[in-house]
Amino acid sequence: MxxxxxxxxxxxxxxxxxxxxxxxRPDVNADTRARVLKxxxxxxxVANQSGRSLRSGTTGAIGFMxxxxxQFNLQGESxxxxxxxxxxxxxNRHHLDLIVLLCAADEDPDQYLRRMVLRGFVDGMIxxxxxxxxxxxxxLASRQLPFVTLGRSETDAGQSWIDIDFEGLGRLAVERFxxxxxxxxxxxxxxxxxxxxHLLHRAVAAAxxxxxxxLIPKHVLRSQPGDLGGFEVAGRLAALTPRPTAxxxxxxxxxxxxxxxxxxxxxxxxxxxxxxxxxxxxxxxLSPTLTRYGQSLRDLGIExxxxxxxxxxxxxxxxxxxPVHKVWPxxxxxxxxxxxxx
Amino acid sequence: MxxxxxxxxxxxxxxxxxxxxxxxRPDVNADTRARVLKxxxxxxxVANQSGRSLRSGTTGAIGFMxxxxxQFNLQGESxxxxxxxxxxxxxNRHHLDLIVLLCAADEDPDQYLRRMVLRGFVDGMIxxxxxxxxxxxxxLASRQLPFVTLGRSETDAGQSWIDIDFEGLGRLAVERFxxxxxxxxxxxxxxxxxxxxHLLHRAVAAAxxxxxxxLIPKHVLRSQPGDLGGFEVAGRLAALTPRPTAxxxxxxxxxxxxxxxxxxxxxxxxxxxxxxxxxxxxxxxLSPTLTRYGQSLRDLGIExxxxxxxxxxxxxxxxxxxPVHKVWPxxxxxxxxxxxxx
DNA sequence: GATACTACCGGAAACGTTTACGAGGATGGC
DNA sequence: GCCATCCTCGTAAACGTTTCCGGTAGTATC
Numbered sequence: 244m245x246x247x248x249x250x251x252x253x254x255x256x257x258x259x260x261x262x263x264x265x266x267x268r269p270d271v272n273a274d275t276r277a278r279v280l281k282x283x284x285x286x287x288x289v290a291n292q293s294g295r296s297l298r299s300g301t302t303g304a305i306g307f308m309x310x311x312x313x314q315f316n317l318q319g320e321s322x323x324x325x326x327x328x329x330x331x332x333x334x335n336r337h338h339l340d341l342i343v344l345l346c347a348a349d350e351d352p353d354q355y356l357r358r359m360v361l362r363g364f365v366d367g368m369i370x371x372x373x374x375x376x377x378x379x380x381x382x383l384a385s386r387q388l389p390f391v392t393l394g395r396s397e398t399d400a401g402q403s404w405i406d407i408d409f410e411g412l413g414r415l416a417v418e419r420f421x422x423x424x425x426x427x428x429x430x431x432x433x434x435x436x437x438x439x440x441h442l443l444h445r446a447v448a449a450a451x452x453x454x455x456x457x458l459i460p461k462h463v464l465r466s467q468p469g470d471l472g473g474f475e476v477a478g479r480l481a482a483l484t485p486r487p488t489a490x491x492x493x494x495x496x497x498x499x500x501x502x503x504x505x506x507x508x509x510x511x512x513x514x515x516x517x518x519x520x521x522x523x524x525x526x527x528x529l530s531p532t533l534t535r536y537g538q539s540l541r542d543l544g545i546e547x548x549x550x551x552x553x554x555x556x557x558x559x560x561x562x563x564x565x566p567v568h569k570v571w572p573x574x575x576x577x578x579x580x581x582x583x584x585x
Numbered sequence: 586m587x588x589x590x591x592x593x594x595x596x597x598x599x600x601x602x603x604x605x606x607x608x609x610r611p612d613v614n615a616d617t618r619a620r621v622l623k624x625x626x627x628x629x630x631v632a633n634q635s636g637r638s639l640r641s642g643t644t645g646a647i648g649f650m651x652x653x654x655x656q657f658n659l660q661g662e663s664x665x666x667x668x669x670x671x672x673x674x675x676x677n678r679h680h681l682d683l684i685v686l687l688c689a690a691d692e693d694p695d696q697y698l699r700r701m702v703l704r705g706f707v708d709g710m711i712x713x714x715x716x717x718x719x720x721x722x723x724x725l726a727s728r729q730l731p732f733v734t735l736g737r738s739e740t741d742a743g744q745s746w747i748d749i750d751f752e753g754l755g756r757l758a759v760e761r762f763x764x765x766x767x768x769x770x771x772x773x774x775x776x777x778x779x780x781x782x783h784l785l786h787r788a789v790a791a792a793x794x795x796x797x798x799x800l801i802p803k804h805v806l807r808s809q810p811g812d813l814g815g816f817e818v819a820g821r822l823a824a825l826t827p828r829p830t831a832x833x834x835x836x837x838x839x840x841x842x843x844x845x846x847x848x849x850x851x852x853x854x855x856x857x858x859x860x861x862x863x864x865x866x867x868x869x870x871l872s873p874t875l876t877r878y879g880q881s882l883r884d885l886g887i888e889x890x891x892x893x894x895x896x897x898x899x900x901x902x903x904x905x906x907x908p909v910h911k912v913w914p915x916x917x918x919x920x921x922x923x924x925x926x927x
Numbered sequence: 928g929a930t931a932c933t934a935c936c937g938g939a940a941a942c943g944t945t946t947a948c949g950a951g952g953a954t955g956g957c
Numbered sequence: 958g959c960c961a962t963c964c965t966c967g968t969a970a971a972c973g974t975t976t977c978c979g980g981t982a983g984t985a986t987c
Contacts, residue, residue, distance in 0.1 A: 246973055292706065311670060
């Protein structure tokens with residue numbers, strides 16, 4: 244292991260000068276800097292991260308916490324890789340690296356976040372899957388660690404957030420349904436207190452009410468995300484009498500299981516029921532094609548990365564100050580699944 | 586920020602004693618230890634990771650490097666979350682945390698690994714997507730960092746590896762095909778030099794030769810992974826004259842795009858062509874159902890985690906010594922897609 | 928030619944922790 | 958009563974880096 248001391252000895256310089264040269268400080272001669280960089284490359288010296296962090300208090304890494312496990316199986320995935328890609332492209336411009344912290348399904352997310360933050364690996368955090376009331380936000384704020392959330396929350400610590408337009412999804416889907424004559428409209432929501440479920444629920448109810456239709460409590464179908472949840476929803480949907488004639492889905496991959504479940508019941512989307520869902524790679528291959536709302540996840544990731552940098556003092560020279568609150572616009576894709584009219 | 590010094594002052598102890606108490610060293614009184622733990626909890630003291638790593642040379646984190654980006658989009662995902670889950674369950678038993686390092690598609694994997702390792706975040710590494718000749722293995726070995734690979738490689742540094750049985754996949758698929766009378770058999774492989782492609786290719790050719798059938802070079806279809814690759818393969822498959830009557834797929838999600846592409850050509854799996862693929866969550870909902878080989882990915886992850894711990898000196902008291910080389914057994918699932926006989 | 932200033936560099940402290948070493952008291956055996 | 962042993966704890970030296978501070982030249986100013 245070659246440290247800065249050996250590098251300095253090799254160059255007949257002091258470690259202070261070597262450090263300054265490597266870190267681009269102004270008070271070092273251009274020639275010596277070149278010499279130092281050359282020698283560092285030859286001896287392939289790399290600064291020890293622990294030493295550096297200990298002294299400077301920064302690590303150069305940003306954490307992105309996601310939840311995983313059986314119930315989040317297919318769901319978050321093509322989703323997250325696109326978002327990661329966008330975030331990374333921003334961070335890399337500033338020599339920051341993204342590390343993904345995945346909380347296992349059997350672990351408490353609050354505890355997990357706490358542990359990872361206190362470990363001191365990261366200079367900033369991005370958290371997703373925000374709950375309507377989310378203790379993680381208060382914790383991060385209390386630690387004064389820069390962070391942003393993917394998803395709004397009613398717990399507000401003044402942080403930036405970027406979110407998907409679940410309210411728009413609910414409103415637009417309902418308006419399509421109502422215009423086609425539907426009155427028995429259902430909505431599939433997550434089980435837990437994740438905020439997007441609340442937003443979608445409220446938006447659907449409001450849009451229906453605005454058209455003089457009522458959202459029946461029995462038509463609010465809560466389930467696990469992913470294909471299994473969708474399958475289960477299909478069963479419960481088929482058992483309802485009268486059966487709803489239309490349904491809007493909260494989760495990207497609910498549609499897959501829903502189609503499978505409906506098929507088992509002899510119900511064909513677009514012929515026997517109208518379905519509007521969210522876009523993802525997997526649902527693009529459903530037949531009949533799904534009518535859906537999506538968004539550019541890579542761009543969303545870029546926005547997320549920039550919002551984080553805004554909140555980090557070291558980078559506020561590059562980005563305008565102040566928190567970002569942005570609801571990402573929806574992109575509509577017409578499919579065959581909402582062709583059915585009652 | 587409360588450090589060990591403030592904690593020691595508060596307890597009227599020396600920082601040495603406090604450190605020993607917290608780290609479970611034997612030479613500290615049981616009462617004082619209890620006192621220390623209590624105070625640490627109350628003042629919610631958490632050891633600074635940089636200081637600890639600097640002194641002890643360990644971080645308590647294990648890295649799992651995966652590649653992402655457009656061409657790895659849907660593919661690796663339900664796959665990896667299951668593997669991660671297994672790895673994590675092992676590591677957590679020893680208070681190690683898993684952090685996921687994802688290499689963007691536009692970055693050189695060797696450079697990325699190098700950077701992350703030299704950053705000094707991790708005590709050990711798991712790498713996947715092993716190439717037939719993989720410089721990362723030599724690099725990790727030269728750094729003497731404990732590591733294991735998910736996937737064999739011809740670059741051998743004596744490390745442990747766990748792999749999926751691609752040779753079995755090729756052999757068993759071919760045997761099924763041949764028994765059904767197929768002679769024009771194709772195989773879909775990855776584009777790059779990833780070792781699994783080589784293994785599958787060789788196994789298919791050998792199994793066919795053993796039955797007096799020849800693998801025609803034009804029937805080796807190389808493509809990107811994922812649904813897009815599968816779609817492309819379908820087009821090239823349909824263009825071949827005479828068209829192969831059977832195909833075996835290397836990638837978990839090729840089947841999705843393949844089905845879509847075949848459908849566009851009016852070719853139905855199980856009726857016009859026999860298809861055998863690999864299992865994943867997404868392919869389970871194809872229609873006609875896919876005949877496929879899979880494996881318990883969570884168990885594979887557990888094995889992977891244990892293999893890594895074996896190679897770390899600090900944990901060799903818990904696990905038997907020596908490298909692990911394990912080819913994971915296949916689980917067969919009969920579907921409708923290989924029902925076609927020429 | 929004295930002063931002021933600049934450019935560059937060395938010295939040394941500090942970051943927070945672990946751990947080798949030794950000191951002190953208590954205990955035990957003879 | 959003495960020596961050996963054990964238990965418990967304090968002291969201090971590391972780990973590798975960054976950064977403040979001061980010092981030495983050299984140059985410019987008058």
